[in-house]
Amino acid sequence: MTNTPFRPRIWLLKECPFCLKLRIALNEMGLDERVDYIVFDKGDDTEADLRRRLTDAGIKPSYPAAEVAPGEYAAESDDLIARYAREAGVDPETDLPLLAYYKAGVFPRFVEMFKTLKEMGKAPA
Ligand SMILES: N[C@@H](CCC(=O)N[C@@H](CS)C(=O)NCC(=O)O)C(=O)O
Numbered sequence: 001m002t003n004t005p006f007r008p009r010i011w012l013l014k015e016c017p018f019c020l021k022l023r024i025a026l027n028e029m030g031l032d033e034r035v036d037y038i039v040f041d042k043g044d045d046t047e048a049d050l051r052r053r054l055t056d057a058g059i060k061p062s063y064p065a066a067e068v069a070p071g072e073y074a075a076e077s078d079d080l081i082a083r084y085a086r087e088a089g090v091d092p093e094t095d096l097p098l099l100a101y102y103k104a105g106v107f108p109r110f111v112e113m114f115k116t117l118k119e120m121g122k123a124p125a
Helices: 017-028 045-056 077-088 097-104 106-119
Strands: 009-013 036-040 065-069 072-075
Touching: 009 017, 009 045, 017 077, 017 097, 017 106, 036 045, 045 065, 045 072, 065 077, 072 077, 097 106
Parallel strands: 009 036
Antiparallel strands: 009 065, 065 072
């Protein structure tokens, strides 16, 4: 019998700036080949399935989210970045220049835009 190593599953909502932050971080840590990304759209079956998994695990649905160990789920982009940075032996504050660039400029603008759209009742998520 072969022992297939566990591959974390990472759920990313297509239009979510927090999901892009995690995606950038994992890519920059060189982990793209070690995880499976599941990209979904707001309101699709994948989102419904993920919401069920998170709720069953006692986690308030929020994206991005991950299956970090068999049957064990986690959310919160910064927590997930910290977890995988620890495993990869990097400091996310100093060792990931693309992540730092995104967090210093586009990310806060995105979040601001999402907030404004939400107030207008037009946010995609
Ligand atoms: N603090 C969370 C915030 C994530 C967040 O607000 N994500 C939005 C999508 S951009 C979300 O989960 N929305 C809930 C929903 O669409 O039901 C994180 O950093 O992961």
